[in-house]
Amino acid sequence: MTIKKAVIPAAGFGTRFLPASKAVPKELLPIVDKPTIQYIAEEAIDTGITQVILVTGREKGSIEDHFDISFELEHHLRSKGKDDLLKLVQGISEMVQIVSVRQKMPLGLGHAILCAKQIVGNHPFAVLLADDIVDADPPCLRQMIDVYNELGKGIVLAIKEVPRDEVYQYGIIDGEAVGDRLFRVASLVEKPPVEKAPSNLAVIGRYLLPPEIFEVLEELPPGKGGEIQLTDAIARLGESFPIYGYKFEGERYDAGDKMGFFVANVRFGLKHPELGPRISDFLLEVAEELKRSS
Ligand code: UTP
Numbered sequence: 001m002t003i004k005k006a007v008i009p010a011a012g013f014g015t016r017f018l019p020a021s022k023a024v025p026k027e028l029l030p031i032v033d034k035p036t037i038q039y040i041a042e043e044a045i046d047t048g049i050t051q052v053i054l055v056t057g058r059e060k061g062s063i064e065d066h067f068d069i070s071f072e073l074e075h076h077l078r079s080k081g082k083d084d085l086l087k088l089v090q091g092i093s094e095m096v097q098i099v100s101v102r103q104k105m106p107l108g109l110g111h112a113i114l115c116a117k118q119i120v121g122n123h124p125f126a127v128l129l130a131d132d133i134v135d136a137d138p139p140c141l142r143q144m145i146d147v148y149n150e151l152g153k154g155i156v157l158a159i160k161e162v163p164r165d166e167v168y169q170y171g172i173i174d175g176e177a178v179g180d181r182l183f184r185v186a187s188l189v190e191k192p193p194v195e196k197a198p199s200n201l202a203v204i205g206r207y208l209l210p211p212e213i214f215e216v217l218e219e220l221p222p223g224k225g226g227e228i229q230l231t232d233a234i235a236r237l238g239e240s241f242p243i244y245g246y247k248f249e250g251e252r253y254d255a256g257d258k259m260g261f262f263v264a265n266v267r268f269g270l271k272h273p274e275l276g277p278r279i280s281d282f283l284l285e286v287a288e289e290l291k292r293s294s
Helices: 036-047 061-066 071-079 083-093 109-114 140-151 164-169 213-219 230-237 258-271 276-293
Strands: 005-009 051-056 097-102 125-128 132-135 155-161 171-179 182-190 201-209 243-247 251-254
Touching: 005 036, 005 109, 036 051, 036 061, 036 125, 036 132, 036 140, 051 061, 061 097, 071 083, 109 213, 109 230, 125 140, 132 201, 132 258, 140 155, 140 201, 140 243, 155 171, 155 182, 155 230, 164 201, 171 243, 182 230, 201 230, 201 243, 213 230, 251 258, 258 276
Parallel strands: 005 051, 005 125, 051 097, 155 243
Antiparallel strands: 125 201, 132 251, 155 201, 171 182, 171 201, 182 243
């Protein structure tokens, strides 16, 4: 059975992005002119996902609003004859069926996924982290679902090589190559210190999971940082399901991190059809200035 539902957890505090994320959800901060979470929703839609389940929390209602109809704004744009903007705004609310569920307290990524249990039901599903952008064609999630459809079952994780001194920031796999870009995962560990990391292959924010993950999450005690960790649940489920890591093709940006967010803005800015040439000229000017002053 192929995967048609995707969960996008977006209920975290976003502490790495303070003070910007104090009153504005970090998932709504724009990469050039589009909120981060819209890139993620578009990836799901371009992959063929038919239902997106947003997990939001307190002070995060504006994320739901972003994907909803905005009657006053649409009326205003219509009356001013701003048809292009009207189409743009309407397109967002017509993108896909969006359902949202609240995580009352941000008790961890695993707990956020558990909040979507009733809506996901008894089907395999995808998880896309709301602050992890992958620029890829075909979309990263499409690449993973193609692999999943060939395998026919199991857990598929998006993986990527990271510098060894950054392994402590990720879930890290211990795996063996079993195909083109494909690894069979023997074990995985959340945010290990460098000396305990089994590899430098990090899990990034895309997962294909069976519904049995919910039973594991229900029983799981808090792990690293006192949070209910999705990585721990996957490791447990690995006792009864094969786990695969897929080294996707594409460029990944951690938009929940200040530097990752900045880099994503530059890269997507350069590709922007209207702004790209101006941003390029501006960056060349800045590079010249920096060269002269160094
Ligand atoms: P992160 O660890 O990047 O998000 O989780 P965070 O906890 O908001 O950020 P920092 O570390 O404090 O800066 C990845 C995704 O999972 C969601 C976040 O909103 C983010 O999109 N998340 C995390 C939840 O929905 N609930 C949680 O309890 C934790």
